[in-house]
Amino acid sequence: MSGDSEAREAxxxxxxxxxxxxxxxxxxxxxxxxxxxxxxxxLKEEPEWMTDIRVxxxxxxxERPMPTWGNMSMLEEIDFENICYYLKSSDSTERDWEDxxxxxxNTFERLGIPEAEQKxxxxxxxxxxxxxxxxxxxxxxxxxxxxxxxxxxxxxxYPEIVKKWFCSVVPYSDNKFSALNTAVWSGGSFIYVPxxxxxxxxxxAYFRINAKNMGQFERTLIIxxxxxxxxxxxxxxxxxYSTDSLHSAVVELVALPGSHIRYSTIxxxxxxxxxxxxxxxxxxxxxxxxxxxxxxxxKLTMKYPAxxxxxxxxxxxxxxxxxxxxxxxxxAGAKIHHLASNTTSKILSKSISKNGGRGTYRxxxxxxxxxxxxxxxxxxxxxxLDEGSRSDTYPTMEVANPSARCEHEASVSKVSDDQLFxxxxxxxxxxESLAMIVNGFFxxxxxxxxxxxxxxxxxxxxxxxxxxxx
Amino acid sequence: xxxxxxxxxINDLHAGIDGNEILRGINLKIGPGEIHAIMGRNGSGKxxxxxxxxxxxxxxxxxxxxxxxxxxxxxxxxxERARKGVFLxxxxxxxxxxxxxxxxxxxxxxxIRGEDEAKGSVFREELTSAMESLDIPRSFMxxxxxxxxxxxxxxxxxILQLMLLKPRLAVLDETDSGLDIDGIRTVSExxxxxxxxxxxxxxxxxxxxxxxxxxxxxxxxxxxxxxxVASGGPELATKLEVRGYEWLKEE
Numbered sequence: 001m002s003g004d005s006e007a008r009e010a011x012x013x014x015x016x017x018x019x020x021x022x023x024x025x026x027x028x029x030x031x032x033x034x035x036x037x038x039x040x041x042x043l044k045e046e047p048e049w050m051t052d053i054r055v056x057x058x059x060x061x062x063e064r065p066m067p068t069w070g071n072m073s074m075l076e077e078i079d080f081e082n083i084c085y086y087l088k089s090s091d092s093t094e095r096d097w098e099d100x101x102x103x104x105x106n107t108f109e110r111l112g113i114p115e116a117e118q119k120x121x122x123x124x125x126x127x128x129x130x131x132x133x134x135x136x137x138x139x140x141x142x143x144x145x146x147x148x149x150x151x152x153x154x155x156x157x158y159p160e161i162v163k164k165w166f167c168s169v170v171p172y173s174d175n176k177f178s179a180l181n182t183a184v185w186s187g188g189s190f191i192y193v194p195x196x197x198x199x200x201x202x203x204x205a206y207f208r209i210n211a212k213n214m215g216q217f218e219r220t221l222i223i224x225x226x227x228x229x230x231x232x233x234x235x236x237x238x239x240x241y242s243t244d245s246l247h248s249a250v251v252e253l254v255a256l257p258g259s260h261i262r263y264s265t266i267x268x269x270x271x272x273x274x275x276x277x278x279x280x281x282x283x284x285x286x287x288x289x290x291x292x293x294x295x296x297x298x299k300l301t302m303k304y305p306a307x308x309x310x311x312x313x314x315x316x317x318x319x320x321x322x323x324x325x326x327x328x329x330x331x332a333g334a335k336i337h338h339l340a341s342n343t344t345s346k347i348l349s350k351s352i353s354k355n356g357g358r359g360t361y362r363x364x365x366x367x368x369x370x371x372x373x374x375x376x377x378x379x380x381x382x383x384x385l386d387e388g389s390r391s392d393t394y395p396t397m398e399v400a401n402p403s404a405r406c407e408h409e410a411s412v413s414k415v416s417d418d419q420l421f422x423x424x425x426x427x428x429x430x431x432e433s434l435a436m437i438v439n440g441f442f443x444x445x446x447x448x449x450x451x452x453x454x455x456x457x458x459x460x461x462x463x464x465x466x467x468x469x470x
Numbered sequence: 471x472x473x474x475x476x477x478x479x480i481n482d483l484h485a486g487i488d489g490n491e492i493l494r495g496i497n498l499k500i501g502p503g504e505i506h507a508i509m510g511r512n513g514s515g516k517x518x519x520x521x522x523x524x525x526x527x528x529x530x531x532x533x534x535x536x537x538x539x540x541x542x543x544x545x546x547x548x549x550e551r552a553r554k555g556v557f558l559x560x561x562x563x564x565x566x567x568x569x570x571x572x573x574x575x576x577x578x579x580x581x582i583r584g585e586d587e588a589k590g591s592v593f594r595e596e597l598t599s600a601m602e603s604l605d606i607p608r609s610f611m612x613x614x615x616x617x618x619x620x621x622x623x624x625x626x627x628x629i630l631q632l633m634l635l636k637p638r639l640a641v642l643d644e645t646d647s648g649l650d651i652d653g654i655r656t657v658s659e660x661x662x663x664x665x666x667x668x669x670x671x672x673x674x675x676x677x678x679x680x681x682x683x684x685x686x687x688x689x690x691x692x693x694x695x696x697x698x699v700a701s702g703g704p705e706l707a708t709k710l711e712v713r714g715y716e717w718l719k720e721e
Binding site: 416418419421424429430436437440443 | 566
């Protein structure tokens with residue numbers, strides 16, 4: 001039996017677990033060194049400042065110890081020398097799906113991306129391994145001055161904007177994995193929304209890892225100028241392999257005064273992917289940043305979407321769900337820093353653990369001494385589906401201004417036999433009944449998603465509940 | 471009674487929970503179109519009877535059989551029994567936060583009566599008229615199943631499900647408890663509408679005879695210590711209301 005089919009068996013019904021033959025045009029050897037970092041930059045014909053920042057970040061990564069929270073034993077298992085840091089499968093980024101190499105196009109068609117694009121999206125970026133293979137934005141938005149590019153093209157075409165904001169929200173020295181990403185980043189999205197422009201329909205980026213032992217390090221930068229708004233959606237999947245892959249992204253959001261950025265994620269990596277991501281936004285006066293963050297797959301996820309409320313009257317929301325199945329650990333949460341007066345924030349975290357899975361909520365909310373009349377609301381709920389599964393909550397609040405109004409609620413619940421019996425007495429099998437309870441539990445999250453994603457998430461959870469009844 | 475005129479047959483049913491025997495040999499036959507009542511005090515085995523008919527996994531049947539239209543139910547799971555036409559109106563309906571009432575009703579009708587029955591304008595009309603007859607406002611549809619419902623709302627929601635699911639056998643466990651007079655009348659009208667004039671049947675399990683003034687039972691059975699100790703017409707309910715349960719012990 002090959003390792004691949006073993007792995008597929010282990011993850012059960014993961015539907016995006018197929019892989020295509022690897023037809024790479026450029027593939028780096030395994031392992032990481034300053035040489036590799038310089039080669040990536042050279043290959044991309046980057047300006048010198050970017051090469052310098054990559055090298056500095058690499059040095060920081062090499063010296064920086066592993067995080068001391070999350071799941072240290074799983075982190076120690078990452079073999080940085082057995083990962084491919086750059087792999088290119090297509091010679092260029094196309095604007096027409098017909099021009100994308102057939103096998104890659106087929107993959108995205110199976111994932112439903114071109115169809116979604118036609119029906120309800122303003123623009124799409126599709127990234128395969130290290131590079132974007134397809135990219136498109138609606139003409140009317142382009143005419144209004146909206147920039148939506150893959151990050152490499154962004155750097156080429158708008159170097160001054162990128163230079164101004166790159167690493168301004170997440171410095172490379174923020175943590176070990178932000179340093180790694182800054183050193184070897186490739187792909188991701190670059191978005192600029194001009195003053196007063198409202199992008200009504202969401203734009204989407206889809207990230208697909210196909211190769212074994214692959215590292216994907218996309219870098220995303222979104223700048224919403226004064227009074228503008230945008231909804232960005234990202235999805236991600238990978239094949240099921242018996243060896244591990246690494247996904248380590250950095251996302252930086254800049255919400256200028258009065259703007260609104262909503263960033264929605266449905267992470268559905270296969271259970272051999274380490275998902276170690278740094279996401280952070282800065283909200284200026286009266287701006288609003290929302291992270292809608294769903295973590296369904298991966299082996300270990302460590303991700304705490306953050307908002308710095310820098311301007312007066314700004315608002316932050318982090319709504320997240322995490323599902324941990326067998327062998328999975330979702331260590332997720334939120335960080336919000338109230339630096340200015342009259343700022344408000346809301347965190348809603350929901351986690352489900354099943355089949356020995358482990359869910360952790362790790363949150364931090366701070367209020368600085370100078371920030372008056374802030375309002376904070378934190379709710380975290382955990383649902384444990386069986387005996388061997390685990391849920392932990394680490395909420396931290398540091399409030400240095402007495403005028404702040406803080407609310408915090410936490411709950412841990414189990415599915416009761418009586419609840420299942422009630423639903424079963426209405427003709428629903430035990431699995432269907434469990435899926436109803438689970439989807440109900442996630443409902444405050446799903447209702448925030450575009451309808452198409454909400455339906456997909458519900459189906460995904462129903463699939464996870466299949467075969468789960470002993 | 472011939473086999474064809476029996477909808478539900480319970481034979482020498484012994485059942486309990488965690489090794490404690492609660493039902494000690496129940497016998498009961500209900501024909502199509504009939505409404506029977508089981509009356510008894512707390513602890514006599516009323517709710518156990520309801521749970522065993524529906525198939526609650528916590529209860530063990532040690533002996534006897536429960537037969538619906540000639541087929542034993544005991545090997546079937548609760549959801550399979552529901553699809554065969556058994557319905558239980560719960561004494562304590564469970565809340566499912568996040569599951570919208572409208573969505574739940576549609577799914578339940580689809581799984582019990584078939585996908586086609588849950589679609590289109592016929593279903594919507596059926597739903598609207600059932601809701602009107604039970605004084606349930608439209609806004610109810612977007613609430614979550616039993617989540618934050620008052621006692622009366624829960625009971626009306628159970629009867630709404632009864633009306634939409636159109637079971638062969640409806641078991642109503644203490645449906646009248648926690649309801650005021652108007653509530654009992656409304657709920658009773660729902661039960662009558664769902665059963666009277668059809669070839670379905672109902673088994674009303676109750677402590678008090680109040681609901682039986684509005685839903686005239688064909689037969690009343692008295693449950694005491696896990697056995698049916700007396701059966702009779704509606705006048706038996708009146709007698710119990712006046713004299714209580716003590717006299718039965720003496721008899």
